[in-house]
Amino acid sequence: MTVSSTPTKSYSFANPWQQHAVWLSCFLVVLAVTFFDTIASMVSVWSRSDTFTHAFLILPISLWLVWGKREALADIAPRHSLLGVVLAGIGTLIWLAGSLVDTLLLQQLGVVIVLIGGIWALIGNEAAKLLLFPLGFLLFMVPMGEELVPGMMEFTADFTVAMVRLSGIPVFREGLYFSLPTGNWSVVEACSGVRYLIASTTLGFLYAHLTYRKPYKKVLFILASILVPIIANGFRAYIIVMLGHLSDMTVATGVDHLVYGWVFFGLVIFVLVTVGNRFSDDVSEDSEGSESVRNTYSPATHRLGGVFAILMMVTLSGPALAYFSDNRATGKQLAELPVLVDTGVIQIAYPWAWQPNMVGGGITKQGYRYEGKTIGVVVQHFASQRQGEELISWNNTLLSTENDAWRTLSQSKASIGLNGTPTDVTRTEISGATETLIVLSWYRVGDTYTTSRLKAKLLEMIAKVTFQRLDAAWIVTSISVEDRNFASDEVRLLEEFSTKAVTTIEQELDRAASIR
Incomplete structure (x- = not known):
């Protein structure tokens, strides 16, 4: 042998x-x-x-x-x-x-x-x-990827409500909340499907690299790994709502619907990989190194x-x-809201059970009586910003995602006169158990006003690079309305008051910024 x-x-x-x-x-x-x-x-x-x-x-x-x-x-x-x-x-x-x-x-x-x-x-x-x-x-x-959560929540709500209506069931929707004859539902962060999307995209890139050699196959599978979970999450939410509806709210209304979600996601990934495997290429010989020869090293x-x-x-x-x-010197933090010098304004305690969810900085709040109406003002002020102490943060929101007592009804742009110049502000309608509020909010970075979170961040960066003032503030004013459909007088009063109040508030902010 x-x-x-x-x-x-x-x-x-x-x-x-x-x-x-x-x-x-x-x-x-x-x-x-x-x-x-x-x-x-x-x-x-x-x-x-x-x-x-x-x-x-x-x-x-x-x-x-x-x-x-x-x-x-x-x-x-x-x-x-x-x-x-x-x-x-x-x-x-x-x-x-x-x-x-x-x-x-x-x-x-x-x-x-x-x-x-x-x-x-x-x-x-x-x-x-x-x-x-x-x-x-x-x-x-x-x-x-978590920045996709608001958009994914909105898509999930749109998809679910549309599918429920196609099923012949009446639905009343208000923002991310909707009601069926058998009960009430809401789309929260865990329902957005972002975690499914991120996991699927990561797996999609890896699987495409290991399974395919042809670029077009890789691209198609990666696109499928992104799009399929988005659509599948819509169906997942619809199925959970229907399970709750058909069982008279005894099934899929608690933690169990999250478990159903992961099981459903696992099935979707299994189907995606199974289908993808049918079109796999022979990758036993990697073309990237098959013809290489040892180079002379210098x-x-x-x-x-x-x-x-x-x-x-x-x-x-x-x-x-x-x-x-x-390590630059900064000004002082705003200690309290100033007294408004106006014969028509009476200063009172902050009137609402609600206040914005604010983390970091100095937070001051005050109530006012103006032309027979009650108005609330909250200012979050930063003498300077650093990690964990920043104006633009997921922690700083009008409503906390953990607080079910209040919910957003609508959001739009409004315009008020700041320093004689029409300036955009964000107008939000929020509703609690006993009252509805109209809220105006805007940012002040240095001496520039904006409603854009991105612009506020850019203004902060420019201020640091060009050695300008580093202070920033979030200003929020609010008024209660009895009927949101007939609130034009309250809106006018709030805009008028905000225009007057901001002049005094910005003087205090400028003074605080100048103190070293």
Whole structure:
């Protein structure tokens, strides 16, 4: 008997890769130390939010994908790339912008981009191209997507109400609340389907990469992994409402409907993957490394060291600028609302059981009697802003998502005269158990008014970069109405009062900003 053996090719990272690994390790240590708070904030979100628990798996999956490319990487000589430095620079700018406007999401996105850019810079273009997906997949570590919740809640409510009506059941809808003959329902954050969407999208990208070679198949499956959960969540909500309706509100009205939701989502993903598998490609031979040959390596240690030095300067520049900006002198916080100098205004205690959900800053509230009507005023003031103490935050809302006593009936734009100039404000109608309020609200960043959360953030960033005043405020006025359909007089009074009050309030805000 003749025994033949096929020589096994040994793939090992020789000195070139070892040298680059040293520089890469140094970069990772500097990155971890410099951006420790940002990285810790990501891990904190993964830990406390069920929506992003899967993010703990992203880095291990990326490392596993890199390990699968080890044979192809062994045939590539590592280089360095200034394009990677440019990408790291873009990440640093994003992180800096997030730091200046106290937005953790931008800081987290920036750090991950710096990580990807730094790895690219220290392994070269060819190796980075081979690792394109494992590196890009790291972006799923960023806990982003919750900003889609309001839009997804609205879509879910629209879809559910439309389907119930198609089923021949009468529905009365008011915002995100709707009533059937058998009971009342509301669409809350857990019903938005965002957590299903984020999980499905992450799985869709990974599955498409592992299953298909043709780009159009990858794109189609990724689109399906995004669209199918959105539609499926609408059907999930409809099914739960119908179960509750047909069982006379004895089924799917509590925690059990969340369980039904995850079971339904699991079935949807199973069907999606099963259908996708029918069109899978043969990926046993990866075309990315099948024809590569070992390149001649020229150490050029001084060049690699130079690229590393530039990368370090780019990476550290953002935190340095942020530190310099955050340590500027600021004014004082508004202690109380001023007395309005007007013969027609009487100052009283704040009149409502409701007040905006405000976290951080100095919060002052006051009630007034004006032309026989009661008006409430609340001002949230920040002498300066930092993480956790910021004007634009998901915590600062007219209504808390955890408070079922009040609900939004409508929201629109209105215009009042501020300093003689017509200025847009947000007009919101809210309803409680015993009263309905019309609320006007707007932001003041420095001495500029806006209703846009995005513009307020941009104004904050510009103020920090250009060394302007750093104070900001959220001003909220409100009046009670007996019938929201006949509230024109109350609206006129509130707009008139707000115009008068803001002149005195802004004088106090300007005075507080000037105190050092």
